[in-house]
Amino acid sequence: MDYRFDPDQDYVVVDIETTGAWSSGDRITEIGAVKVRNHQVVDEWQSLVNPQRPIPAKIVELTGITNQMVRDAPCSTKSRTVLWRSWVTASSSPTT
Structure with missing residues (x-):
């Protein structure tokens, strides 16, 4: 495999931020x-996601x-993933 940088x-x-480290x-x-x-x-693109549980202090x-x-x-996260994929493949501004 060739891993050279292609400009x-x-x-x-x-x-990704989570409520902790346990998958x-x-x-x-x-x-x-x-x-x-x-x-x-x-x-740039970002979205908050409601984890449906309290976030530890x-x-x-x-x-x-x-x-x-x-x-x-x-x-x-499924709906966010659809928007994220469309952003990744788009050449214009992100969708939030």
Whole structure:
């Protein structure tokens, strides 16, 4: 495989915040991404997600995401994933 940098190839860096580190019980609270082209961030996208459970105080301290912030956010990461995929493949501004 050839892993050389292609400046004409966009790539996306994703960050996910959760209610903790256990995949079996913790939930996503935020999805964020940046699109990079030729070493420059050309677009950004983020969405809060309601985890449908309280966010532990230690996680609030670590991420700054509070229960109040996610209270009215969409509960489903599935709907957010559809929007995120459309953003990744689009060449224009993100959809939030």
